[in-house]
Structure formats: C-alpha cells, structure tokens
Amino acid sequence: MKISYRWLKEFVETDLGPAEIKERLVHAGIEVASASPVVEGLSGVVVGEIEAIETDLGPTPAGHHNRLCRVALPDRKFSVICGAPNAAPGLRTAFAPPGATLPGGRAITATRIRGVVSEGMLCSEKELGIGEDASGILELPADAPVGADLSTYLGLDDTILEIEITPNRPDALSVVGVARELSALTGAPFRFPQAAVRDGEQAAAALAAVEITDPDLCPRYAARVITGLSVRPSPPWLAQRLRAVGLRPINNLVDVTNYVLWELGHPLHAFDHATLPGGRIVVRRARAGERMTTLDGRERALEPDMLMICDAERAVAVGGVMGGAATEVTPRTTTVLLEAACFTPGSIRRTSRALGLSTDASYRFERGADIEGLRAALDRAAQLMADLGGGTVARGVVDVYPAPRPHSRIALRLERVERLIGACPPRPEAVRILQALGFAVDDSAPALQVVVPSFRRDIAQEADLVEEIIRVWGYERIPLTLGAGAQALVKRPPQLGLAREMSRTLNAAGLSEVITYAFVDPDRLKAMGWAGEQGLIALQNPISRERSVLRPMLAPGLLEVLALNASRQLPDARVFEVGHVFSPQVESDGDRPAHEELWLGIALTGLRQPRAWHAGRERVDIYDVKGAATLVLAAAGISAFDVVAEPAGGLPGYLARACAAALSVGETGVGWFGEVTHETREAFDLPAPVFLAELSLTALCALPAVTPRYQPLPRFPSVQRDLALVVSADVTAGEIEAAIRAMDVPWLARLQVFDVYAGGQVGSGRRSLAWSLTFQAPDRTLTDAEVNDTHARIVKELTERFRGEVRGTT
Amino acid sequence: MAPDPRVQQIRDRALADIAAARSTADLEQIRIRVLGRSGELTARLRSLGAIPAAERPQVGQAANRAKAELEEQIQARLQALRVEERSRQREAGRVDLTLPGRVTPAGAVHPITRVQDEIIAIFEGLGFSVAEGPEVESDYYNFAALNFPDDHPARDMQDTFHLSPDTLLRTHTSPVQIRTMKAQPPPVRVICPGKVYRRDADITHSPMFHQVEGLAIDRNISMGDLRGTLDLFAREMFGSRSRIRFRPSFFPFTEPSAEVDVLCFLCGGGGCRVCKQDGWLEILGSGMVHPDVLRNVGYDPEEVMGWAFGMGVERVAMLKYGIDDIRLFFENDLRFLGQFAPLTLPPHPSLSPAGRGTRMRRR
Numbered sequence A: 001m002k003i004s005y006r007w008l009k010e011f012v013e014t015d016l017g018p019a020e021i022k023e024r025l026v027h028a029g030i031e032v033a034s035a036s037p038v039v040e041g042l043s044g045v046v047v048g049e050i051e052a053i054e055t056d057l058g059p060t061p062a063g064h065h066n067r068l069c070r071v072a073l074p075d076r077k078f079s080v081i082c083g084a085p086n087a088a089p090g091l092r093t094a095f096a097p098p099g100a101t102l103p104g105g106r107a108i109t110a111t112r113i114r115g116v117v118s119e120g121m122l123c124s125e126k127e128l129g130i131g132e133d134a135s136g137i138l139e140l141p142a143d144a145p146v147g148a149d150l151s152t153y154l155g156l157d158d159t160i161l162e163i164e165i166t167p168n169r170p171d172a173l174s175v176v177g178v179a180r181e182l183s184a185l186t187g188a189p190f191r192f193p194q195a196a197v198r199d200g201e202q203a204a205a206a207l208a209a210v211e212i213t214d215p216d217l218c219p220r221y222a223a224r225v226i227t228g229l230s231v232r233p234s235p236p237w238l239a240q241r242l243r244a245v246g247l248r249p250i251n252n253l254v255d256v257t258n259y260v261l262w263e264l265g266h267p268l269h270a271f272d273h274a275t276l277p278g279g280r281i282v283v284r285r286a287r288a289g290e291r292m293t294t295l296d297g298r299e300r301a302l303e304p305d306m307l308m309i310c311d312a313e314r315a316v317a318v319g320g321v322m323g324g325a326a327t328e329v330t331p332r333t334t335t336v337l338l339e340a341a342c343f344t345p346g347s348i349r350r351t352s353r354a355l356g357l358s359t360d361a362s363y364r365f366e367r368g369a370d371i372e373g374l375r376a377a378l379d380r381a382a383q384l385m386a387d388l389g390g391g392t393v394a395r396g397v398v399d400v401y402p403a404p405r406p407h408s409r410i411a412l413r414l415e416r417v418e419r420l421i422g423a424c425p426p427r428p429e430a431v432r433i434l435q436a437l438g439f440a441v442d443d444s445a446p447a448l449q450v451v452v453p454s455f456r457r458d459i460a461q462e463a464d465l466v467e468e469i470i471r472v473w474g475y476e477r478i479p480l481t482l483g484a485g486a487q488a489l490v491k492r493p494p495q496l497g498l499a500r501e502m503s504r505t506l507n508a509a510g511l512s513e514v515i516t517y518a519f520v521d522p523d524r525l526k527a528m529g530w531a532g533e534q535g536l537i538a539l540q541n542p543i544s545r546e547r548s549v550l551r552p553m554l555a556p557g558l559l560e561v562l563a564l565n566a567s568r569q570l571p572d573a574r575v576f577e578v579g580h581v582f583s584p585q586v587e588s589d590g591d592r593p594a595h596e597e598l599w600l601g602i603a604l605t606g607l608r609q610p611r612a613w614h615a616g617r618e619r620v621d622i623y624d625v626k627g628a629a630t631l632v633l634a635a636a637g638i639s640a641f642d643v644v645a646e647p648a649g650g651l652p653g654y655l656a657r658a659c660a661a662a663l664s665v666g667e668t669g670v671g672w673f674g675e676v677t678h679e680t681r682e683a684f685d686l687p688a689p690v691f692l693a694e695l696s697l698t699a700l701c702a703l704p705a706v707t708p709r710y711q712p713l714p715r716f717p718s719v720q721r722d723l724a725l726v727v728s729a730d731v732t733a734g735e736i737e738a739a740i741r742a743m744d745v746p747w748l749a750r751l752q753v754f755d756v757y758a759g760g761q762v763g764s765g766r767r768s769l770a771w772s773l774t775f776q777a778p779d780r781t782l783t784d785a786e787v788n789d790t791h792a793r794i795v796k797e798l799t800e801r802f803r804g805e806v807r808g809t810t
Numbered sequence B: 001m002a003p004d005p006r007v008q009q010i011r012d013r014a015l016a017d018i019a020a021a022r023s024t025a026d027l028e029q030i031r032i033r034v035l036g037r038s039g040e041l042t043a044r045l046r047s048l049g050a051i052p053a054a055e056r057p058q059v060g061q062a063a064n065r066a067k068a069e070l071e072e073q074i075q076a077r078l079q080a081l082r083v084e085e086r087s088r089q090r091e092a093g094r095v096d097l098t099l100p101g102r103v104t105p106a107g108a109v110h111p112i113t114r115v116q117d118e119i120i121a122i123f124e125g126l127g128f129s130v131a132e133g134p135e136v137e138s139d140y141y142n143f144a145a146l147n148f149p150d151d152h153p154a155r156d157m158q159d160t161f162h163l164s165p166d167t168l169l170r171t172h173t174s175p176v177q178i179r180t181m182k183a184q185p186p187p188v189r190v191i192c193p194g195k196v197y198r199r200d201a202d203i204t205h206s207p208m209f210h211q212v213e214g215l216a217i218d219r220n221i222s223m224g225d226l227r228g229t230l231d232l233f234a235r236e237m238f239g240s241r242s243r244i245r246f247r248p249s250f251f252p253f254t255e256p257s258a259e260v261d262v263l264c265f266l267c268g269g270g271g272c273r274v275c276k277q278d279g280w281l282e283i284l285g286s287g288m289v290h291p292d293v294l295r296n297v298g299y300d301p302e303e304v305m306g307w308a309f310g311m312g313v314e315r316v317a318m319l320k321y322g323i324d325d326i327r328l329f330f331e332n333d334l335r336f337l338g339q340f341a342p343l344t345l346p347p348h349p350s351l352s353p354a355g356r357g358t359r360m361r362r363r
Ligand SMILES: [Zn+2]
Pocket: B264, B265, B266, B267, B268, B269, B270, B271, B272, B273, B274, B275, B276, B277, B278, B279, B280
C-alpha cells in the first residue's frame, strides 16, 4: 500500500523525514519496501496561462496542429509552440520555461522548430511524470495561481512510502493507521481527521431506509444521503494525491470514497440515489440463480452464500466487494446514498474468491474492518462530498447495528511479559505504549486492565498485548540469553541416520546426490509402464501437467536428471537420490493422510569412470548398479541378500525383464535393480543404456539391526586353490556357489569368482567361471593331502552336477 | 687333488648368472638361490659330514673359497647394476610428478543436504533432537492446529497445493511441531528438517523447497533465549562476525513473532546487490509459540512456554554459496553439483605445469 509522507504528517506531528520514518516502521513490524519521491527530476515548472494563440504552424505527424501560443507569467510573456489539441486561450496549465527540467533529466531550452523559436514547453501529465495521460496538456483550474511552482501547487514535493501490512493488521491499511503507529513509536502527537458534518434540513431517514436480513454476514450498515451534488473532476490536490498512491481519479464523488478509504481505511460505496427505488437498501444473501452486472461491466452469477446489497427487488452491489453498474455514480448523479458497512471477513473472502474479484474493499473487509470507525469514515466522506460537489448532507444517519459488539477487556501481567520475553519496559512506558496505540488502560490493579479498541480485532489475549508492548518498546532490547533447559539425550530418526550413511558411501564410490521434484508427469509414468493409475495421488491445482502427480517411485526424477545432463553434453552420469515416494493411505498410516516411504534410487549411464590418463573407457553395466546397490545394503549392515529374478510382486515396468531382478533380505523385499527398457529411454530421450536401482529405506530400517560379531583371527596359514569350471552358459554363478556351499566343505574360508570368460577355446554355448577357494583350519596347518582331497571332491561334484569340465587348476 | 665337482658346478653357474643379471632384483634372487639360508652352496657346506673325512677339508676350503668369490662378485655386480639403473632412470626422464594422481573422484553432496546437515549439526550441538513428519498433511496439522483460521487471509501467505479439500502438501515444516508436541510431554527440544511445497515458481521461489523448523518448550524459556540461540546459530553458520536483527512480524502460530535478519556477510552491512542495499538479509521467521497452539496440543500455556523458528534451506544455501537462481538446485546439472564435490570445493591447489616447477618443493 502506498502512503504519502505529507498526508501522513497531517495526522502525526513529527519532524522525522521519510527515511527515518521508514526505519521506525520497519522496526515495529510494518515493512516499508521503498520510500521514493512522487516525481523525480521535476524542477522549474510553473503554472502558466495561455493568453492567446498567435499562429497555426501546420499539422504535426500525429495529426494535430502545432500552434504558437503566448504564455503569460506575472513578470514576462513567452512564445511557445504546442501541438496539444486542448491548448486554448485562457487555459492555465503546466509550463516549463527554458531552464526547467522534466523527469528523466530532460532539460528545457529555447529551440527553433521550422524557423520558429519556442521558448519552453507546455506539458502533459505524462511528460510531468505524474500520470499516464499524454493526449493533451495538463488542465489546471481557473484559480490556479499563475507563476506558482507546480510541484508545490500540486503537492508533488512529496515522498511515497510503499508499505506492506501483515494480514493481522487491517487497522494499519490507512494513512491514519500508520500515523497512529508512528505516534506510538515516536511519542509525537496523533490527530484524528476532522469529521464534523454540517447537517442539512432534510432528514436522511426520509430519503433512505436500510434493512439487514442477514446480520451474521453484515453486523452493521450505515448510510447517509447527500443531495444537490454536481459531478465534476476533483480538484488538483485531490486528484494528485490519489494518483500518487496509485489510484485513478474519476470524479469528485467517487474520488472522495477512495480518498477516505485511503485515509481512514474503511471502504465506502456511493450509490446514485435516483437508481434505488425509495432509497431502500436490503442487505441479504443472494437468491438461487440471481445475477448482476458489477461496476467492471461483467455479469456475475451469484451463489446463495454471497451477501448482496439490494434495493427493494434486485441486487445492486456485491456487499464489501464491488458495486453494481446499474446504480453507480454517473455524470448526471445529483443525490448520493453513501454506504459505510461492516461485513463478516470469512464471507467476504469466500465471495471474493468465488467471483475471482479482489478489490481494495474486499482486501480490507476480509481482514476485518472497524465496526465503530465506520461512522467517522461516513461522516468525513459525506461532508467532503458535499464540499466538493456543492451539495448538502441530509440530517442524520440511517444506521442499522442490531447487536453492538462489546469491547474486549484483557488483563496484562507485566511479570508475564518479563517471563516470556526476558525483559519488560517500566510500567509507565508500558501504559504509554498501549494508550498511544489506542488501548484504554486501567493501571490501578497489579495487572493492567486493558480495553481493546474496535479497530484492533487481532488483539484477543494477553500474549497479543505482550507483542504490542515489546514491538513498540523495541525488539533490540530483548536480551541474548541461552536458557538452562532440561537436559535430554539428542536423537535423530533412524531413517535419517541410515540415509546419511548410505549417501556418504555412495559419494565415496563416486556417485553424486541429486534432489528432484516430488511431483511428476503422469504421461511419463505411463510411458515407463506404470500400471497403477489408481495408486497415484494427483494435485488438485498443479503448476503444470508435467508436475501433477506425486511420485510413486524415484525413477522418473532420476531419468529426468540423466536426460537434462545428456542434453547438455554430459552423457556420463552416476547419481542417486534419497526421497519420499507416495501412495494412498493404508491403515498403519494413522493420521498421516498418505502412505510415504523413504527410498533411495541410483541411476548410472555412460562411462564408468571420468576420463583420466590412468582410467579405461569402459561403460557402466548391470554389475555397476548391482554393486552400488550392494554398497547401500552394506551401509545398512546387510551382507546377505537374495537376487530374485521373478519376484511375486513383479518388477516395475521400466526395467528390462531380461536384465533386472528384485532384492530381498530374508522374506522382505527391499527393492530392485536392472537395465532400463528401450521404451522408457525413448520417453526421456536417453540415447545410451541406463541402469537403475531403487531400495526402500523404510523397509531396510524395519529390519533388525545388525551388530558385527567378532570372529577370532586365524592363527594358521591358509591354502589357496583356483578352479576354472567350463559349464553351459545357462548355469549361473549363483547356482555354482550354492552347490559348493551346500557341500558344507570343512575349512572353506573364502569363495570368490575371479574370472568369467566366454568364447575362444571355451566353445559356443559355454563359459568358464574361475573360482578362488581359500582353505583354512582354526587349529592347525592343513596338509597338502587334505587340501588336495577336498579340492578334488569339489571338482568332482561340480563337473558331475553341471556337466562341466575343469580348465586347469593351480 | 680334484676340486669338488659339485662346488665347481655351483660356482660356474652362479658366475654365469651373475654376469647375465639385468637388475639388482635378479641379482638378489641369485644370491638367495646360491648363498641364502637354504641356498645351493650353503647346502653343500652343510652336507660336508656326508663325504669321506679325508676329502672334507679340501672340499670345505673349496666351498668357502667359492662362497667368498661369489659374494665378492655379487657385490661388484650390484654396484655396477645400481649405477646402470640410475642412469637408465635418467635416460628415461624423471618420474613425471605433475601427472594427476590415481583417484576415483568422490561424488557430490547436494548443496541442500550439505547446508541442511550443517544446520542440523549446529542444533544437535545445542541439545536439539531431529524430528520428522509427513509431506502430505491434513489441513488440521498444516493450518488449523497452527492457529490459521478457515477463510483467513493468513492462509494467503502460503499458496497451497491441495490433494483434496482436506489434504495438502505441507506448506511449512511447522506441522511437525504439532505432531511432536502431541506425541510427548514437555520439555521439547527438536529441529525438523524436510521438504515443503508452495504453489510458486520463479528464480527465488520453487514449488518444492526445504525448511528446518526449530521448537523449544520448557517451563521457563524466553524470547531472549530464542534470540541468544539464533545469534549463536548465525555466528556458527555465517562466521563469528555475524550478527542478527529481530523485527516484529506476524505468524498465526507465534506471539510475539519476529522476522530475523542476519548482517549481510558480503558487504558487512554497508549495502550491496545481494542485500539490496539494506545491509541485512532476511533468513528466518520465529517467535514465541502462540498460547492457542499450546492449548491445541494439550499443553498449559500458564505452565510451559517456548519458541519456534523456521528457515528456508535454499535461502541459506543461496546466500552462503552465492547462488542466484533457486531452480539450479532441482535441475541437478552435474557441473553445478560438481562444485559441491570434495575434489572441487574448495578449489584445490595444483602443481604448476612441467618445466616451470617453481612451486614444487622438497623437504
Ligand atoms: Zn550486502
């Protein structure tokens, strides 16, 4: 909201400059985004009168005629070329003589145009930087003092403070509200605007009647009638003040309602009395199917919960939001019914949202208007309207206020302030602050008895008063302490600890952590073979379709990361993410509205290692992603897990069936890994093979914790034997390993595959798997004979069982 | 008297091998084979007992002579080979120590995780436990319990993603306050890191971002303690010269409320582009927990009191690392992430190019 510095000073007697005021307000909780002059760079421009038009110089490119005008100042006359169509003898306007400057640093000098000298320039609103109108030169009233400095005359030598008010402080959404704050902050006297009404002969009650049928939505409605008005442009000071705070001047009557809105913060509405049969106002809910056209010319369908201002039959305004086109003030208006009402905030907010219509009025009403202050606003506006429109305010107010709202009283214990804040102002200062803010204070009892003014609807309890006192006293007076609280053991959730452990492990293995959006593209999910449509949680108001459902798995985000990097010439990526995936609520979720699980996803593509003089150029394959998954499991303390090629629960559709498997620990499925299908890669524009793994940290966390058990170190030497077994390519390493382990060979301390070879001498359809076996006894050195015998048994078992042959042993 | 043919044979072969040795390592092998503890010549000397007594002295002498001779030859050849090896190394050029060492570069910690962990570590040091809550929340936990009335403009402060009329993506980590307090009696001292969501997207706003919430509840715990704690935090996070400033503000769930600024660490308060000439940077919102919120979780506001704060992790990370576009965090360009990997942060000194060598020093 824009506030004029000069306007502010009308209500608070302070010598502080705009910058100091800004500083004070900021430290009391009123944000001031900027303090800037109304116009910058305007100087030397004066009020001038066109005495005569001397010569027509022919058409301008814009189609107007350039004319040579004689402009009079008290001491001198000037010949000025002007192309404005409204230049006419007798007009008083803005004149920039040579030596003046216009906004933007434009310096005015005498110039020669087609052989004719122009001694200065007549200016439009736009050229002066005070408005958008460039259609002609500024028209000033006939009584504007010729030769006077235009800035002073129009009040352009002013500063505008752009303030931001938090939603709890509707009372500060006005010049007077800010002035009151400033008075409390500085101790400078505060003055409420004059609102004395000179009542006319005729009684308002004879001209208007108000009936509230829905007081739950409109607790008070007051009206005055002003007669004998004529509609004309507002005087320059008023028009300029509105322009300076960002409002568009319309005419004297409408401008008054806006002026008083800005000054006192209470929205008002002016009806053309002649359009209201019998001057009758009914405040009621809309009827089913009712429609009306608002001031902006749009026809609105009304809903039964919306509060309407109506005449005897039809709706004439959306209460507290916007007036209607049929009853608005027009150039022919002579009598005005002026409304000052109070509406229920929630209702205004719902209506404003339903209609998609937010106005200065609805903005204030939805924050809460001052139910008592509306009378002052009504009086001030009525008198101003009469003054500016040459009319008379009818005697009295038609004021319907069925259930006057009591003022709340709150006890404030200063020792409570001390306990909450760690400091407290002296009692007299606390009382002064509250009184300056408009509270009535009874200081006779130990606890202050505070009466809350009607404009402070945000103050409901003691804590609210504590804040009032401390924010005005100064937050910088709050001490810096470290309380001695109760001691307790510091804990972190096991999932977080586990996630960090895994992340560090993967970081060390060269994988980078990514964080992707939790909302994904349903179409992409479909392209990835996601079948569980019903299991998706959709946003009601997504930013875009691409970000419209909560991710049911981490894979789409990871693939997006690979795709983005591939499109930026970064084809090699090894990344992981730890994040939640979402599915519909299950019973165990309790009061958590959705089922959330923490997962870890890994994605690899491109080169296995960054290029280096010592590194090869191998590309990642399925064993890289399995290895990374193994590391993750190891970080969770799990060394034994199963690879299940065809799990009961199936595998995600984005994994290639021939090259993917689930991972389980005991009976618990903990995730999967594999190569990403061609179709999925196409959906993400990924050119190279991609390998992905996803593991549920939630599942891993639920497994019993593993504590390492110490094994005595071997005291006797070990013996190692290698065994290369050529078998059919169908036989897996896992089967062979299981067969060896099933033999329950004594002294077999370690078993490892160290080479896999196919082709060449091995023969087609077969491959060689080379195993390293380490034998060791805990209590003695094994003899060659023992080892040879054991080894031979293993060879025999394997060759028979898998119809293999041995390629040579060492 | 014929010398011992066996000794002769060992000697001749050893001499030939010594002459043929190409490296000091070869030579060492020969020494072990012949003269080692179970070497050929040593064995012969040990087996003297098996030959006729008359021949024994002669054979023994011959063997000892051969041993001395071979030791001498090995020593001489060793000297020669060492010289040879050194000159070979010289010929092959020096070992090029400017070639990068063999490393598997570690992956990057995401800057958000990095900053979040830093924040967590500071508060864990101050005795705060970590608590977490769901990202999909009910209106009750996200708003109602936190004193946001229905149909109140305070709700506009946070543009919400809805999943249904009553469920939403949490707009702040504050619901974790409620869940934590409902689950345990006071005292409470927790921080709650996590993702939050608001319907907003530009270079300083992301529809998803991270917050860390802090909550301390006890019998006597004042706003002074809040200020002191946050001051300590700022010094730890932004450097010991850092200072904080409290400004009154409004949050429905705290009363009094304070916006907290930290002295701009780029300009030291003089004003610059980053702080928009203000000298201060807004980093978090805080305040004393509203009595209604305490009542909502079944605490007695006359008995206990406390404070809460919430800060945006992205905001802190952007300030700390000089990042000017929030979207970079979620794009995950590897060149961006790489700036937060151990090998590139901070910029590590490298050896100067070969030839100049001025920065190579030997101790
Ligand atoms: Zn700065």
